[in-house]
Amino acid sequence: MATRAIAARPAIAEAPAQRAQPVGDALAITWRNLLTIRRTPRLLVFATIQPVMFVLMFRYVFGGAISTPGTSYVNYLMPGIFVQTVVFGALTTGIGLSEDLHKGLIDRFRSLPMARSAVLVGRSLADLVRNVFVVLLMCVVGFIVGWRVDHGWLGLPAALLLVLAFSYALSWVFAIVGLSAPDAETAQAMSFPLLAPLIFASSAFVPVKTMPDWLQAFANHQPVSVVVNATRDLTLGRSAGSDLLQAVAWIVAIVAVCAPLAVARYRRVS
């Protein structure tokens, strides 16, 4: 009988200690999340419809009423659209985590001898890949409606990298939201009031100078504006020095603060 064979086995305490493998674990989770994205293409479609609608609306409906000194409105608009797209896209990180949590998958992961950071790193990396796809798609949409990058083709890749880095940082913010919300719908509902002021009280769609003074103070310095300005400078071939530095600082700061908080939250989530 098998039981007897087992009694002779060494105790697990004597087996070589299994060490956490943060990179391998995170990549396994990334693979799993990318498969999920590929197998639920409707989510990707809906994720891109909204920014496309925004492009069309601002380009053809509101755009005529907004004057942007120095460049055409579509050239002014597209950097804002990129940032807006990845900001709302970061919601998916939170929603996805919240779903994993409430379907019991996170319980399974937390009961495995895997790195505590892996589920979150894997999720944020998969969402980064998704964002690459969405941002490239938005480039195509932009070109179709007349967006042109006239000054230097180095500026565009730099601008897209900046947008993607910002999207990655935001994934960590929404990871915290997703792990804290009672369910996925609430995670989404909780996020919108947080996001709307950041997106709309910013330089994404209209020049900040048109806003009342008290709002300008906020709109000029909040991270979305800073990243939009830097992206815009890069695509318009302007010198992006100060905005770019500020934008990178925001990105580093957000990851430095939110990633450890999110992992701490993951450890204690129940």
Added chain:
Amino acid sequence: MTESTAIAERADGSPAVSSGGEPAIVADGLVKRYGEVIALDGVSFMAPAGTVLGLLGPNGAGKTTVVRILTTLLRPDAGSGRVLGHDVLAQPHRVRASIGLAGQYAAVDENLTARENLWLVGRLTHVPGAVVARRSEELLQRFDLGAAADRLVRMYSGGMRRRLDLAAALVHQPAVLFLDEPTTGLDPQGRNELWRVIEELVGGGTTVLLTTQYLEEADRLADRIIVIDHGRVIAQGTAAELKASMGATVIEVAFRDATAVADAREKLAAIGPVTVAGRALHVGVADGPRAMLETVRVLDAAGLTPTTLTLREPTLDDVFLTLTGHIAEEPAEAGNGAAAIAPRRAGRGGA
């Protein structure tokens, strides 16, 4: 009983027994509070290696909380737990490396196939790729998922998901398996299939902690049973011991109307501990035939005519009803019933 290849091999590679004869699972005075609610109020038990411990109790008794603490998912407010000698708070990583967890919510990824689910768990438990592939194949065959192995799990039935969930808990050949209400919500066929699979695992020497609200399940699968209610252990023993505590035999008497039930309960209390389940009374007795005669005399003298009058072996249902008293329907008569079964509830304190 012949072991299948898969199970025998699983058992061979599985270190199921810790050194020094320490029990595989130990819970020591576990306490967990949620605000005012006390989910666990000092739960202690142990499971020797290679045995199945059944944690039996109604919904909300605290069973899942115990499992979550012992699988490192939740920190207790007081008390400690050890799995294969590893402290769940101090050495969570070692505990996780030695356990498998299958829960009532079938934690498998719907957007992956069964094979991919097993692959993922294999990678995350750091089993070498070639071994994961071979073992996955064995598990898929063993759990009758071979034909559906490459289908997305979202197409699966509830029973198939549960089996996959269990398979996923076994990829890394854990020495200790936690099954949290593995068959809750399954139809009888699915339940029987899962029971068969669990019995085979146990035959292979895995230590199992099983929570259930089904007495039949605990009776069939568990070597020892811990009965918990309101976060406390109220009884423990083998199924046979628990049944014996009820009396060797149970007399079941049922009536058409509630007045008769109340009347009979009072009269029959002299014969043995009485519990009420709806319109039926269960009397635990030592000497069945003699008590049966006495019951007939008492009922006849009182002019009570039952719709059912049978003598049978006690089931865990009887034990559970006796211990928890949950199913008492008429609150007005609770006093009588409580008095009748008081000796058996002595350990419960309060409530």
